Amino acid sequence: MLDDDTRDWWRHAAIYQVYPRSFADGDGDGVGDLAGIRARLGYLHDLGIDAIWFSPWFPSPMADAGYDVADYRDIDPVFGTLAEAEQLIAEARRLGIRTIIDIVPNHCSDRHAWFQQALAEGPGSPARELFWFRPGRGEHGELPPNDWQSIFGGRAWTRVRDGEWYLHLFAAEQPDLNWDHPRVRAEFEDILRFWFDRGVDGIRIDSAAMCAKDPYLADFDPAAPPEPHPYSDRDEVHDIYRAWRQIADSYEPKRALIGEVWLGDTERFARYLRSDEMHTAFNFDFLGCPWDAKALRGCVDATLASHAPVGAPSTWVLANHDVTRTVTRYGRADTGFEHALRQARHQVHTDIPTGTRRARAAALLTLALPGAVYLYQGEELGLPEVEDLPDHARQDPFFFRTQKTDPGRDGCRVPLPWSKTGANHGFSPAGGAPAWLPQPTEWAELTADDQAGDPDSMLTLYRTAFAVRGAEPGLGDGPMSWLDIDAADVLAFARPGGFACVVNLSGGPVELPAYEEILLASAPLDGGRLPVDTAVWLRIPKE
Ligand code: NOJ
16 A cells, blocks of 8 residues: 655655556557556566556557547547546555656647647637647748758648648647647646546656747757757746646645656756756656766766755666667667667667676666666566567657658567467467567567566566665665775765665676675676676675
């Protein structure tokens, strides 16, 4: 049972991201659903997580896998019903697991009632004011209103039959909402209440820095954007989240706001975490950081330094549904992640055993750092990116809008393998339809069932690490201090209560610092030495 007195759970929580299409299929149609998730809640409980973040589950034409929302107050029939979602929230709560849902405010689906009405009522209608409709440029309006490009590739404008154009920073099926309009604000505030009233503990805010736009929609050079940026991180955007915070704080217990804020500037990032705005935001610097001691230490220091002035806890994230899976990324020569480099790094030589070894070490590093941690489904199984999906199976608009040059994000979204039996490696019940993205046959060796009984598996490592993290009073939120260690390219830090984490990113084994007990290691130790690409949790003498 959840103890509602556990205030500020978001400061230290271990949060598991469920991507509903790919977690577990209860009804056998080859697509994951709420019935599948409900049947696997025991697995998540045994894993030892505190909360689930569900990627969007709302009615959607799935032009962007649910990030194109047609109705923010219901559940897509492919996933189930609103009543089932309420049951799922309650069942998870009984197991001590909180629920975070994904709210997408920057845009909705082109099938959303508001957009349909805007299309029907035509230029000049109040319905169009909820979006960014504009006449085109050129003699006959045949040119888009400005030169903005979609984040998924191609232009950010689509022309409708009556000749006007509308803005979409993502796919054409995702029209951007006009956050200058009070109706948009009121609507989302009501949507928040709708879900908070149903027991949702927090929301993840999609593309949170993009909602405010330059009202003049001026052209700009993306290589040298003006200040303020025409649509990213404009000062006005903060008012939205201040209003949301008041709503979140009006509940008992208070609800949490978690931002998806991709910004290079850590100080601008921290502005979203001021005490009257969001509680936490995803740490994408850490997610993109290469497997390199100096880079990782620099990232940890910069993260802690930027969060301290606003009093917000850091988050630590290795992967999500938009990026290359960790064992693949760490198995390459270039171990960082950047969206712009996905195409260049796709299908380059990948050494999965090395990547897996590093991912295991990274798991212990991540879970020992101060703050909250996120785990994307399948990372606990050490799943690799599926890089050889056939073109006809791919669904990500990134792939299509870049003329199939960028492989997109389908490779990290392949349904999970649960068991050797059952359809789709146990993802679907016996007799189920093929999975919506095909799983590699080798995933028969990576199933959750097999890994649960294997003391050396990634799953066992994560289970043990979450259990130790939960039991160690010095882990989660709180201070950390780097330890002086006589070896280059080794990360060593202490947490309160005589806990230390040491990670060897150098080229050879290193001596361990003085310790009383080994709590957990990501790989067998070499006598008293820590092998390459290995992390260890130690009980050290208390200061
Ligand atoms: C961020 C989400 O994580 C991503 O999957 C989605 O495509 C974009 N926002 C647009 O909603």
